[in-house]
Amino acid sequence: MSNLLSTKPYKGTRDFFPEEMRFRTAMFETLAKTVESFGYEKIDAPLIEPLDIYLAKTSEEIVNQQIYSFVDRGERKVAIRPEMTPTVSRMVAQKIRELPKPVRWYSIPNLWRYEQPGKGRLREHWQLNCDLFGAANEQLADLEILQLACEIPIAFGANHNDFSVQVNNRRILNSIFEKKLNLSEEKWPEVARILDKRLKIAESEFEQMLASAGLSASSIELLQDYLQNGTDFLQKNDDIDGVPELLSLLHNLEKSGYQNFVQYAPGIVRGFDYYTGLVFEVFDQNPENRRSLFGGGRYNNLIGNFSKDSLNAVGFGMGDVTFAEFLKLHDLLKTPPRQMHAYIAMFEGEELNAIQLATRLRKSGLNIETSVGAIKLGKQFQEAETKGYNFVILQGSTEANNNVVQLKNLSTGDQKSVSEAELLTIFKNA
Ligand code: HAM
Numbered sequence: 001m002s003n004l005l006s007t008k009p010y011k012g013t014r015d016f017f018p019e020e021m022r023f024r025t026a027m028f029e030t031l032a033k034t035v036e037s038f039g040y041e042k043i044d045a046p047l048i049e050p051l052d053i054y055l056a057k058t059s060e061e062i063v064n065q066q067i068y069s070f071v072d073r074g075e076r077k078v079a080i081r082p083e084m085t086p087t088v089s090r091m092v093a094q095k096i097r098e099l100p101k102p103v104r105w106y107s108i109p110n111l112w113r114y115e116q117p118g119k120g121r122l123r124e125h126w127q128l129n130c131d132l133f134g135a136a137n138e139q140l141a142d143l144e145i146l147q148l149a150c151e152i153p154i155a156f157g158a159n160h161n162d163f164s165v166q167v168n169n170r171r172i173l174n175s176i177f178e179k180k181l182n183l184s185e186e187k188w189p190e191v192a193r194i195l196d197k198r199l200k201i202a203e204s205e206f207e208q209m210l211a212s213a214g215l216s217a218s219s220i221e222l223l224q225d226y227l228q229n230g231t232d233f234l235q236k237n238d239d240i241d242g243v244p245e246l247l248s249l250l251h252n253l254e255k256s257g258y259q260n261f262v263q264y265a266p267g268i269v270r271g272f273d274y275y276t277g278l279v280f281e282v283f284d285q286n287p288e289n290r291r292s293l294f295g296g297g298r299y300n301n302l303i304g305n306f307s308k309d310s311l312n313a314v315g316f317g318m319g320d321v322t323f324a325e326f327l328k329l330h331d332l333l334k335t336p337p338r339q340m341h342a343y344i345a346m347f348e349g350e351e352l353n354a355i356q357l358a359t360r361l362r363k364s365g366l367n368i369e370t371s372v373g374a375i376k377l378g379k380q381f382q383e384a385e386t387k388g389y390n391f392v393i394l395q396g397s398t399e400a401n402n403n404v405v406q407l408k409n410l411s412t413g414d415q416k417s418v419s420e421a422e423l424l425t426i427f428k429n430a
Helices: 018-036 062-068 086-094 138-155 170-180 186-201 203-212 217-228 231-236 245-254 318-330 352-365 375-385 397-401 420-429
Strands: 048-050 068-071 077-080 102-107 109-112 122-131 163-167 261-265 278-284 292-298 314-317 341-343 369-370 391-394 402-410 414-420
Touching: 018 122, 018 138, 018 318, 048 086, 062 186, 068 314, 086 102, 086 122, 086 314, 122 138, 122 318, 138 278, 138 292, 138 314, 163 170, 163 245, 170 186, 170 217, 170 245, 186 203, 186 217, 203 217, 217 231, 231 245, 231 369, 245 261, 278 314, 278 402, 292 318, 314 318, 341 352, 341 375, 352 369, 352 375, 352 397, 352 420, 397 402, 402 420, 414 420
Parallel strands: 163 261, 341 369, 341 391
Antiparallel strands: 048 077, 068 077, 102 122, 109 122, 122 314, 163 278, 278 292, 292 314, 391 402, 402 414
8 A cells, every 4th residue: 555645635626736827817817907997905814714704694505514614722613714705794894984985895715615526616716706885875886896797707808798697686586575475584595595596406396396395386386477577577566675776777787888798687596695685696608608607796784793883785706716617618818928038057167157147137127047957058958948938048157257148049049149238128029
């Protein structure tokens, strides 16, 4: 038996080798640039939180099946964050009086969920969170969050044929539960969760689940009418709450030029109990990848878990796994090349000349890697080539005294003597 340890990362997690890291960094840079253009400021917080903050009002599935939790050495029950929304709410509540409103914050935390790893689902993922708190007008805040959800894929060059934003309002659902189905309030989350699963299960299984939850045949029929008939159902049933809010949102989206990107979708529920109004999911439009890319909604009561003051809130979370797949599938982001200028080779006995040259060139703004040992020159050139360099620089003591270097172009094989000052112009224009 071998006693070597496995080199694989823990199940459902990823190692990021340099090339993968370059892709991730480029993706995050565009995300940051886009949300910062709307005035969102970056925050971060600890990986571990008290378990309580997830128990109060989040997703039953996350709390019961997916949370990484443990008791620490001081007997405190803690959890590795499975989502950022409770943390962000805790932070806003901490400074609720002094923060200038509206608060626009974003973060890109790594989150942990004990999931069965599969396509687009891992145990550790990074998630862009954008949240807007304390807006004077909630309708305009909903509009901005949806605008942002559209502008993120657009920033990578996507258009409305590539993705669609599907919106709903929890108040509509709750009102149907209350007024049309006469369900007691404790039953709402259970029925909402069944609706949330609808797209992932067969029609018969869906109806079976509703029946097991205690819904009559006529209630199930009404839900089917609601799910299948879009705004027609809403117009027929004008006693349902939240309808004017939804219609005005659709109107605002149209007036702002986003009507091709956003549609009303009664099947959108979202699996979190804290949503109180707008809920939405963004879907890939590619027939091979019709999956949810990200989602969010309005959660006006979560801050109330941490503070006597209340503050309205709306936001979304977008995972790096699903979004990177989207970008690759639609050919919207390539792994950028390394940002390196030249490789410095060294002569035996003159290694420190090379090191000093590297220091000077770095100080003048070039990215320089050196060989680490005066092995045969041919081998050093090979090292540089394998690492993707086009240029190698050599400088012996005589050249150093004259402030010149030998510049070798690996693709043409040319080698010429140039001054150190000229090097800068060559690379800045390359
Ligand atoms: P969520 O729908 O659970 O919402 O996650 C948001 C997104 O994170 C998903 O659409 C997906 O892109 C990604 N994601 C979630 N779980 C995984 C996983 N196991 N593996 C890979 N990607 C995953 C929330 O977390 C809410 N807290 C979002 C929010 C922010 N609502 C308001 N503000």
